[in-house]
Amino acid sequence: MTPLIITKDGSPTFWNPTFGEYYHSITGAKEEAMKKFVEPCELLSRKNPVLLDVCFGWGYNTAAALDVMAEHPVSVIGMEIDNNVLQKIPMTNAPFTSYQFIQKCVRKGYALSNGIWNLSIVVGDVREMIKTIASCSVDCVFLDPFSPKRCPELWTVNVMNELHRVLKQGGLLTTYSCARSVRENLKAAGFHVKDGPCIGRRGPSTIAVR
Numbered sequence: 664m665t666p667l668i669i670t671k672d673g674s675p676t677f678w679n680p681t682f683g684e685y686y687h688s689i690t691g692a693k694e695e696a697m698k699k700f701v702e703p704c705e706l707l708s709r710k711n712p713v714l715l716d717v718c719f720g721w722g723y724n725t726a727a728a729l730d731v732m733a734e735h736p737v738s739v740i741g742m743e744i745d746n747n748v749l750q751k752i753p754m755t756n757a758p759f760t761s762y763q764f765i766q767k768c769v770r771k772g773y774a775l776s777n778g779i780w781n782l783s784i785v786v787g788d789v790r791e792m793i794k795t796i797a798s799c800s801v802d803c804v805f806l807d808p809f810s811p812k813r814c815p816e817l818w819t820v821n822v823m824n825e826l827h828r829v830l831k832q833g834g835l836l837t838t839y840s841c842a843r844s845v846r847e848n849l850k851a852a853g854f855h856v857k858d859g860p861c862i863g864r865r866g867p868s869t870i871a872v873r
């Protein structure tokens with residue numbers, strides 16, 4: 664059993680004993696997905712966007728994006744190393760209208776289209792899988808590893824270089840972290856970095872523009 668808590672906006676999150684962190688902000692898991700990852704991307708202003716959800720986990724960031732897109736076309740590639748988490752998605756009660764689509768995608772073997780939304784979840788290490796994505800093919804990246812302290816390998820300049828490579832000119836990367844080292848690595852990869860929204864009592868999130 665994965666220990667579950669209800670965050671302050673009523674949405675559930677889970678403890679990861681290996682990394683020693685919750686998967687989402689305890690000030691509001693759904694709120695974090697919507698406000699820090701999805702809303703800054705202004706998805707409705709993009710035509711048929713391609714999204715890359717780095718560290719898919721329970722799929723909250725993708726679910727928030729699909730809820731915003733509603734009847735508008737969008738393609739999402741999710742990358743996640745832990746198949747055990749993905750397998751729990753069908754039994755999880757997450758408060759997103761689109762979550763049934765994500766649950767069905769997992770049940771069907773990790774790829775699903777309903778004619779409007781395309782979702783493909785790939786299982787493996789982001790550092791290897793990112794190399795398979797074509798240059799300049801992605802509109803927005805949601806970058807959601809565990810913290811730089813607990814998961815430093817996914818916040819390196821090498822990873823940022825690859826994320827910069829796959830994004831289209833004008834594409835956006837959003838992440839919850841405002842750590843100086845994270846921002847320095849984003850800048851070293853060529854991104855323009857700015858503050859995202861302040862949610863809860865924490866500092867701002869980060870928006871990086873290619």
Ligand SMILES: C[S@@+](CC[C@H](N)C(=O)[O-])C[C@H]1O[C@@H](n2cnc3c(N)ncnc32)[C@H](O)[C@@H]1O
Pocket residue numbers: 685686687696717718719720721722723724725742743744745748787788789790807808809814817
């Ligand atoms: C903070 S959680 C992501 C939460 C997720 N975005 C959601 O909405 O539920 C971080 C995720 O990164 C995954 N992860 C850790 N190392 C990874 C790696 N090298 N490659 C891909 N995923 C990794 C973990 O298994 C975990 O699911």
